[in-house]
Amino acid sequence: xxxxxxxxxNIEGLALKNRLTMTPLYLGYAGEGGTVSDMxxxxxxxxxxxxxxxxxxxxxxxxxxxxSGSNRTLRADTDDNLDGLKQLASTIKQEGALxxxxxxxxxxxxxxxxxxLAPSAVETFGRMPRALENAEIESIIDQYADAAARAKSAxxxxxxxxxxxxxLLAQFLSPRANKRNDKYxxxxxxxxxxxxxxxxxxxxxxDPFPVGYRFLADEWLPDGLQLEESIQFANSLAQAGIAYISxxxxxxxxxxxxxxxxxxxxxxxxLDLAAAVRAKVSVPVIAAGRLATGAxxxxxxxxxxxxxxxxxxxxxxxPQWPKKIYDGRDADIIHCNPDCGDACxxxxxxxxxxxxxxxxxxxxxxxxxxxx
Numbered sequence: 091x092x093x094x095x096x097x098x099x100n101i102e103g104l105a106l107k108n109r110l111t112m113t114p115l116y117l118g119y120a121g122e123g124g125t126v127s128d129m130x131x132x133x134x135x136x137x138x139x140x141x142x143x144x145x146x147x148x149x150x151x152x153x154x155x156x157x158s159g160s161n162r163t164l165r166a167d168t169d170d171n172l173d174g175l176k177q178l179a180s181t182i183k184q185e186g187a188l189x190x191x192x193x194x195x196x197x198x199x200x201x202x203x204x205x206x207l208a209p210s211a212v213e214t215f216g217r218m219p220r221a222l223e224n225a226e227i228e229s230i231i232d233q234y235a236d237a238a239a240r241a242k243s244a245x246x247x248x249x250x251x252x253x254x255x256x257x258l259l260a261q262f263l264s265p266r267a268n269k270r271n272d273k274y275x276x277x278x279x280x281x282x283x284x285x286x287x288x289x290x291x292x293x294x295x296x297d298p299f300p301v302g303y304r305f306l307a308d309e310w311l312p313d314g315l316q317l318e319e320s321i322q323f324a325n326s327l328a329q330a331g332i333a334y335i336s337x338x339x340x341x342x343x344x345x346x347x348x349x350x351x352x353x354x355x356x357x358x359x360x361l362d363l364a365a366a367v368r369a370k371v372s373v374p375v376i377a378a379g380r381l382a383t384g385a386x387x388x389x390x391x392x393x394x395x396x397x398x399x400x401x402x403x404x405x406x407x408x409p410q411w412p413k414k415i416y417d418g419r420d421a422d423i424i425h426c427n428p429d430c431g432d433a434c435x436x437x438x439x440x441x442x443x444x445x446x447x448x449x450x451x452x453x454x455x456x457x458x459x460x461x462x
Contacts, residue, residue, distance in 0.1 A: 092388035106143035113400030114148035118442015124165030126174025138185035141412035157195035158202035175244035197258030256341025300333035355428035365395035
């Protein structure tokens with residue numbers, strides 16, 4: 091057994107039974123229109139029952155359709171979905187895991203709308219977003235606060251702000267996406283102002299309630315946000331009372347670059363980013379990025395590179411990963427195949443839902459028979 095992985099840790103008074111978390115992974119399992127579907131509930135029942143200490147539900151929009159990545163993006167912007175969110179939180183907690191809801195505005199990557207919004211009118215994949223007016227920015231900040239309050243009302247244990255993957259919070263921070271010349275653009279302090287105001291308003295709306303942050307440490311683009319600036323911003327988040335920082339690298343504009351595709355096949359390919367952030371902040375850090383073996387994950391904690399391990403595709407490919415690691419059955423793990431051609435991503439880009447090609451054929455047949 092790996093002692094570091096299965097040691098306890100607290101996040102703002104909440105006890106985590108081990109250092110394993112499920113980091114957000116969009117699979118297109120919500121119903122059309124962003125409802126909580128039977129497929130979504132079954133998925134999170136399996137993830138929470140895996141033995142991880144905390145499950146972070148992915149990408150719930152604060153504004154539909156303007157902030158939704160797709161029509162299958164979970165909605166946290168309306169009380170019409172509150173009963174479903176309550177059922178989702180309850181399902182996770184009944185399996186023994188803490189439940190966290192990630193809330194998000196997709197900005198220029200919103201594909202549920204014909205007019206995406208962004209800090210600046212910077213073309214993205216052939217689409218030109220409209221630059222937000224200051225009054226609209228204020229409105230979106232309120233929408234984050236409303237969504238966080240809804241998550242708390244639904245019974246989630248905490249909420250996570252999605253500042254990764256190149257979505258709206260990250261777009262404001264990025265010198266590539268943010269060309270504004272007002273108080274929200276220019277210097278790092280100004281580019282980070284929107285995220286800091288969102289955090290402040292959310293904490294006011296839900297206090298006392300832990301608020302975490304999915305953190306883009308490096309866009310992996312020459313003119314994008316890079317580690318030198320992002321570490322400074324991470325420190326600002328920590329000083330402002332963020333509960334934890336969940337570190338990632340890359341955006342939709344860099345994920346499919348040949349060199350990044352090759353990089354992402356390597357075990358622990360984002361661990362160096364997490365280590366750099368953890369060295370400068372005083373709050374718990376979550377590392378992710380193909381931390382596929384117990385030995386690697388345990389060593390990362392032992393060496394002080396991270397406080398928690400984030401499992402996304404690793405856990406989806408094999409929900410028994412934590413139990414197999416605990417029992418010393420590492421050789422029995424079903425691993426995400428980095429050479430599959432990113433099949434799951436291709437599925438969700440076509441409208442989803444996604445299935446893991448590494449699943450045994452009997453599991454694949456049962457899942458498809460039940461939900462397709």
